[in-house]
Amino acid sequence: MVRILNGVEIAAQIKAEVAAEAKLLAAAGVTPGLAVVLVGHLAASEIYVRSKVKTCAELGLWSELITPPDSVTTGDLLELIAELNARDEVDGILIQLPLPAHLDTQRLVEAVSPEKDVDGLHSVNAGRLQAGQPALAPCTPAGIMEVLRRSDLAVAGKHAVVLGRSNLVGKPAAVLLLNASATVTVCHSKTLDIGRYTREADILVAAIGRPGFVTVEMVKPGATLIDVGINRLTDPAEVVRFFPGDTARAAQFSQRGSTLVGDIDPAAFALAGAYTPVPGGVGALTVAMLMHNTVKAAKARRGSVLAKYHNVVTVKG
Secondary structure (H helix, E strand, C coil): CCEECCHHHHHHHHHHHHHHHHHHHHHCCCCCEEEEECCCCCHHHHHHHHHHHHHHHHHCCEEEEECCCCCCCHHHHHHHHHHHHHCCCCCEEEECCCCCCCCCHHHHHHHCCHHHCCCCCCHHHHHHHHCCCCCCCCHHHHHHHHHHHHCCCCCCCCEEEEECCCCCCHHHHHHHHHHCCCEEEEECCCCCCHHHHHCCCCEEEECCCCCCCECHHHCCCCCEEEECCCEEECCHHHHHHHCCCCHHHHHHHHHHCCEEECCECHHHHHHCCEECCCCCCCHHHHHHHHHHHHHHHHHHHCHHHHHHHHHHHHHHC
């Protein structure tokens, strides 16, 4: 029987753990804090940010939402980031991407202190990750590893194929899998005959941003399929193509005018040993791992305070 890897359930586990850690930190006088910088009014970004701010409140973290106007300059944001770096109560800084085209995204990402880089995008954290050292890892790849670990799916010795080489997902996912002793192949837009590699994958991570790109013919029977793609379908013909005979999906499309599909054709899931659905798979882990990273950053930054508290508690006990 094919296993459905429920990202919502795994995210709930992680959030419960974060809430428990936040409670312990609060007893030591520490409340992990996240500053979110949202430039402009991109609808999808606003939805994501609302979810992050809401989750902070639910788990016992505090958050601060900063919303510079579209007209803000790179220089203005560099000054803002410097201020946030200097504020001791801020443990994590998140610059919501994508930024408007006139801003220097890479320069801004690199301006965030690596110790507060809860998105895991700073080159220092990328280097630490590649070296197998403790680091703040990008949230989606870290979530992928949690799905595999908490589902008791073996990684060591397996052939993992990653479709996509972005700094946000593809590259760090490949590094994390390699660090977990998988044999890793990375495919991208210039790879010739991608199916040649995907058909050999025990673990296939699809993060290429193309709806239904991975077809049945590209999947090894029994493989674990991790679908990172979130693609919105607005063409009725595509809905029929990817979800033939799915009355629930057709009803959803009729009501909303759109539906979601991943980078893997849903027909391929029947061949898998296990897979993450879209929605309800990897996407559900991203916010949970952001909360995890914020608490991790707080613990790393405030080690002396926590050590002092621990010593006091130990003496009193």
